[in-house]
Amino acid sequence: MILALAGGVGGARLAAGLAQVLPPQGLTVAVNTGDDFEHLGLHICPDLDTVMYTLAGRHDPAQGWGLAGETWHMLQALQALGGEAWFRLGDRDLATHLQRSQRLREGASLSQATAELCQAFGVQHAVVPMSDQPVRTRVQTDEGELAFQDYFVRRRCAPRFVGLRFEGAEQAQPSPGLLQALQAPGLQAIVVCPSNPLLSIQPMLAVPGIAQALRQRRVPLVAVSPIVGGAAVKGPLAKMMMEAGQAPSALAVAQHYAGLVDGLVIDEADAALRPAIQHLGLQVCVTQTLMVDADRQRALAQAVLDMVARR
Amino acid sequence: MILALAGGVGGARLAAGLAQVLPPQGLTVAVNTGDDFEHLGLHICPDLDTVMYTLAGRHDPAQGWGLAGETWHMLQALQALGGEAWFRLGDRDLATHLQRSQRLREGASLSQATAELCQAFGVQHAVVPMSDQPVRTRVQTDEGELAFQDYFVRRRCAPRFVGLRFEGAEQAQPSPGLLQALQAPGLQAIVVCPSNPLLSIQPMLAVPGIAQALRQRRVPLVAVSPIVGGAAVKGPLAKMMMEAGQAPSALAVAQHYAGLVDGLVIDEADAALRPAIQHLGLQVCVTQTLMVDADRQRALAQAVLDMVARR
Numbered sequence: 088m089i090l091a092l093a094g095g096v097g098g099a100r101l102a103a104g105l106a107q108v109l110p111p112q113g114l115t116v117a118v119n120t121g122d123d124f125e126h127l128g129l130h131i132c133p134d135l136d137t138v139m140y141t142l143a144g145r146h147d148p149a150q151g152w153g154l155a156g157e158t159w160h161m162l163q164a165l166q167a168l169g170g171e172a173w174f175r176l177g178d179r180d181l182a183t184h185l186q187r188s189q190r191l192r193e194g195a196s197l198s199q200a201t202a203e204l205c206q207a208f209g210v211q212h213a214v215v216p217m218s219d220q221p222v223r224t225r226v227q228t229d230e231g232e233l234a235f236q237d238y239f240v241r242r243r244c245a246p247r248f249v250g251l252r253f254e255g256a257e258q259a260q261p262s263p264g265l266l267q268a269l270q271a272p273g274l275q276a277i278v279v280c281p282s283n284p285l286l287s288i289q290p291m292l293a294v295p296g297i298a299q300a301l302r303q304r305r306v307p308l309v310a311v312s313p314i315v316g317g318a319a320v321k322g323p324l325a326k327m328m329m330e331a332g333q334a335p336s337a338l339a340v341a342q343h344y345a346g347l348v349d350g351l352v353i354d355e356a357d358a359a360l361r362p363a364i365q366h367l368g369l370q371v372c373v374t375q376t377l378m379v380d381a382d383r384q385r386a387l388a389q390a391v392l393d394m395v396a397r398r
Numbered sequence: 399m400i401l402a403l404a405g406g407v408g409g410a411r412l413a414a415g416l417a418q419v420l421p422p423q424g425l426t427v428a429v430n431t432g433d434d435f436e437h438l439g440l441h442i443c444p445d446l447d448t449v450m451y452t453l454a455g456r457h458d459p460a461q462g463w464g465l466a467g468e469t470w471h472m473l474q475a476l477q478a479l480g481g482e483a484w485f486r487l488g489d490r491d492l493a494t495h496l497q498r499s500q501r502l503r504e505g506a507s508l509s510q511a512t513a514e515l516c517q518a519f520g521v522q523h524a525v526v527p528m529s530d531q532p533v534r535t536r537v538q539t540d541e542g543e544l545a546f547q548d549y550f551v552r553r554r555c556a557p558r559f560v561g562l563r564f565e566g567a568e569q570a571q572p573s574p575g576l577l578q579a580l581q582a583p584g585l586q587a588i589v590v591c592p593s594n595p596l597l598s599i600q601p602m603l604a605v606p607g608i609a610q611a612l613r614q615r616r617v618p619l620v621a622v623s624p625i626v627g628g629a630a631v632k633g634p635l636a637k638m639m640m641e642a643g644q645a646p647s648a649l650a651v652a653q654h655y656a657g658l659v660d661g662l663v664i665d666e667a668d669a670a671l672r673p674a675i676q677h678l679g680l681q682v683c684v685t686q687t688l689m690v691d692a693d694r695q696r697a698l699a700q701a702v703l704d705m706v707a708r709r
Contacts, residue, residue, distance in 0.1 A: 164490040167518065189438050
């Protein structure tokens with residue numbers, strides 16, 4: 088059994104690759120909920136939805152998030168009403184948010200609501216939130232502290248990144264599904280997907296029960312670098328690293344994850360960094376990491392599984 | 399200045415006719431909110447929306463409610479998720495509910511939220527809720543008491559009608575806009591639109607401040623019969639009257655409104671009922687009341703205004 092820790096698009100793609108090579112009971116994907124927020128009265132979980140839509144094969148392949156063939160009639164109408172239209176809510180995607188919000192109001196946990204949605208979408212592998220308690224990523228910037236979606240979507244990551252705070256993390260517990268996977272006798276490895284280490288993985292590590300379980304693990308923990316050739320495949324990671332005074336590179340990712348992971352998967356473009364990363368005490372696997380299609384998703388997943396099987 | 403009391407489709411059509419012949423400052427439409435309900439976390443005001451969409455010329459003319467050219471992608475997606483899809487929520491219509499709910503959460507009154515929405519829709523005449531406090535119509539049936547939308551939409555008025563209860567009406571006050579119209583020195587007449595007397599008008603009369611102001615009025619109050627030729631133009635009124643032991647007819651409407659109104663507008667199809675209605679002490683105007691298009695809406699509105707001007 089494999090446990091994958093995932094954020095948004097990059098995490099969802101590797102999760103989809105792992106789902107291609109592992110049976111349903113052989114994979115649990117634990118997803119960042121630090122990006123979750125309340126908007127227009129809806130409980131929105133961007134990363135959970137991206138993973139769910141991707142595993143269901145229903146995602147928009149061009150933009151990575153949202154549903155394929157989506158329409159935007161509600162959003163256009165909301166804009167005409169002067170409403171808060173800065174967060175892109177597709178018409179079909181709205182049903183997910185309305186249904187999740189309704190189930191939470193009825194007393195369901197986020198884990199329950201997620202399981203029901205995944206079942207309705209035909210997702211067979213386990214997709215679980217990192218926690219059922221709210222953890223809210225707050226981004227400290229040169230313009231002050233911003234709620235995550237204010238920084239990420241409304242301001243398009245324009246303010247200079249200074250640091251992060253994970254509101255509620257101290258009080259949060261790992262979700263039942265994540266805890267079960269972490270404690271499963273059959274657990275073979277933990278994979279940190281090529282998600283943003285700061286925005287997608289750090290919120291999980293901020294939950295004491297998750298950090299502790301990862302420290303006490305008896306199985307290999309490997310990460311896939313989201314930085315390829317000095318640039319982030321998607322998202323603001325490279326910009327954030329530079330603003331934090333660090334040149335974005337797979338080596339910087341390795342330095343960030345050193346002490347947590349046993350190995351790092353890096354792209355062929357970064358093969359020259361192998362010795363420096365090994366010098367940090369990490370095992371290194373060099374392969375093609377750009378998951379441009381389902382075949383490459385599966386190939387990367389297989390490379391990761393081969394790496395942990397070799398240990 | 400004319401004050402119109404309106405419910406859903408029939409009320410909206412006469413309101414649109416009055417809006418054709420009266421200047422913006424010459425008409426206030428006070429709308430039933432007894433049908434309002436919370437659904438999927440949204441604050442939905444079916445009658446306010448029907449009046450607003452109709453006055454904006456944005457309504458679906460075929461079904462009478464909702465927006466023209468509407469799509470149903472959210473609803474189809476919600477149905478696929480096993481969600482509560484029994485109430486027809488169109489994609490564009492959703493923006494109205496989301497925006498209203500957001501404004502109410504932010505502390506706006508229903509009157510404020512309604513005024514903002516009407517302005518965004520380009521509605522120039524005043525459309526106001528009957529009250530800013532919640533009044534909820536409960537329908538007593540042979541299967542027990544049902545929330546209005548459960549009776550009206552979910553059960554399609556199938557249970558036998560026994561009676562009505564208007565939860566919250568005793569504690570409710572007329573909305574500021576309705577009160578202002580009722581007390582306006584320039585008020586010339588009050589018109590009860592051809593809405594369901596039981597479901598659309600009764601909730602207003604259940605608000606003590608509205609009933610009192612109508613009793614103390616110094617201007618004519620006339621109603622338009624929603625029953626034409628023994629049948630309701632739209633909706634369950636005829637069925638409800640029969641279940642209440644009354645043959646549906648313009649005379650029965652006159653009997654219902656006797657003591658409240660000074661006159662009744664009836665359709666040419668019901669001209670034979672004129673003496674019996676006059677016998678109740680009501681003035682009678684016989685005209686074409688089926689508002690099949692904008693011209694007939696205007697013609698009926700003009701007939702109503704002529705009737706009150708003659709008094």
